[in-house]
Amino acid sequence: MNQAAITVVNTIANYPIPLTDRWGDYNDRNTLKQHWKALDGSDVLDAYALLHSRYNSGEMDGYGNPMHLSIGDPRAFQHEEVTFVAVREGRIGIHAEVELDVEFNDLDDPSEFEDEITRAEFDELASYYTEKLRGLAEAYPKTQFFIAHGEEVTYKGRVTINAFTPLLNGRLPDGTMLAPQSLALMVSPYFRCGPDAGEINIAHCPCLVGLTDKLLDIALERQTDNANRTGH
Numbered sequence: 001m002n003q004a005a006i007t008v009v010n011t012i013a014n015y016p017i018p019l020t021d022r023w024g025d026y027n028d029r030n031t032l033k034q035h036w037k038a039l040d041g042s043d044v045l046d047a048y049a050l051l052h053s054r055y056n057s058g059e060m061d062g063y064g065n066p067m068h069l070s071i072g073d074p075r076a077f078q079h080e081e082v083t084f085v086a087v088r089e090g091r092i093g094i095h096a097e098v099e100l101d102v103e104f105n106d107l108d109d110p111s112e113f114e115d116e117i118t119r120a121e122f123d124e125l126a127s128y129y130t131e132k133l134r135g136l137a138e139a140y141p142k143t144q145f146f147i148a149h150g151e152e153v154t155y156k157g158r159v160t161i162n163a164f165t166p167l168l169n170g171r172l173p174d175g176t177m178l179a180p181q182s183l184a185l186m187v188s189p190y191f192r193c194g195p196d197a198g199e200i201n202i203a204h205c206p207c208l209v210g211l212t213d214k215l216l217d218i219a220l221e222r223q224t225d226n227a228n229r230t231g232h
Contacts, residue, residue, distance in 0.1 A: 004133075004134050004137030004138065004141075004145065006129075006130040006133045006134060006137070006145050006146060006147065007146045007147070008126060008146065008147050008148070008149070009146050009147070009148045009153065009162075010106075010148065010149055010150035010152060010153060011150075011152060011153065012036060012037055012152055012153060015088070015148065015153040016084070016086035016087065016088040016093070016095040016162075016164045017032065017036045017038060017044045017086055017087050017088070018036075018084040018085070018086045018095065019032075019044075019047060019048050019051060019084070019085045019086060019087060019092075020075060020078075020084055020085040020086075021084065022078070022081045022082060022083065022084060023081065024075040024078055024085075026048070026051075026052055026056065027048075029045070029048065032044060032045060032048060033045070043087055043090040044087045047087045047092050048087075050182075050184050051073075051074065051085070051092070051184055054070075054072075054073075054183065054184045055070055055072075055073040055074075055075065055184070071185065071202060071203045072179075072183070072184060072185035072186050072187075072203075073186070073203075074092060074093075074094065074167055074186040076203050076204065077094045077167070077186075077188060077204075077205055077208050078094065079096075079208065079209050079212045079213075080212055080213070080216065082096055082097060082098055082212060082215075082216065083095060083096045083097075083208075083212060084097070086164065088144070088164050088166070091166040091167075092166070092167055092169070092184075092186060093164050093165050093166040093167050094164070094165045094167065094208055095162065095163070095164045096162065096163045096164075096165075096211065096212045096215050097148070097154075097160050097161075097162050098160060098161050098162070098215050098216055098219045099154070099155070099158045099159075099160050099219075100125070100158065100159045100160065100161070100219060100222075100223070101115065101223060102115050102116075102117045102121075102125070102158070102159050103115045103116045103117065103149070103156055103157040103158050103159065104116065104117050104119075104121075104122040104149040104150070104157060104159050105149070105150055105151055105157035106119060106122075106149075106150070113156060113157060116157075117159075122149065122159065125159060126147050128222065129147055129161050129218070129222075130147070132161075132218045133145040133146075133147070133161060133163075133218075136163070136211065136214060136215070136218075140163070140165070140190070140207070140211050142165060142166070142189040142190060143163050143164065143165040143211060144163070144164045144165075144166075145161075145162065145163050146162050146164075147159065147160070147161055147162070148160045148162055161215060161218070161219055162215075163211055163212070163215055165188070165189065165190075165208060165211070166189065167186040167187060167188060167189065168186070168187040168188070168189055168191075169181045169184060169185070169186060169187075170183060170184075170185045170187075171187065172187060172191060172192075173187075173189055173190075173191055173192070173193060187202060188205035188207065188208055190205055190207035190208065191205065193207075
């Protein structure tokens, strides 16, 4: 079996463009154009317009949180405030991003960034997480795993470990058509399958939940080990 390719991403062109924040609120269209360089007529703005028109009722629960109860709304798949609805390579999906406690901007003078690490330290970190992410990639073959860094794509250039799962539009994994793509009825590619298949519910995906939890676990594991070694 070929090993899954775990890439390192530090440019907008290769990064999932977030249509929502981690709480499920839509990002401002101008932010997509100015910060994320999305052009009129691009896949990003077309996806934004489609989802915004289909799933933006503005309803809130008693705590002021947005209600994402409509079947097909991709925001229903967000989990643990580390996931976003995003577009990558023209496909709408769920992007899980877990920040590590270091930054890497590959600068000659790293003094601007408090937690900046060296190229050698980053290479060692990337090697460690590449092996960890390959293990997840074997269990979740419909998901793209990668490591990101640099101020262009992450906050202050934080090193992050990531998973992007493209969703299916209007169909089940077995090819059964449910709705035309214009209705944006988004379905998890792990519906009724995968290591965390659980209950059958088209508006909820235990696999995407399990995947996000595992991503958090492998980040915490190394940070806990480092803290134990240093006595902090």
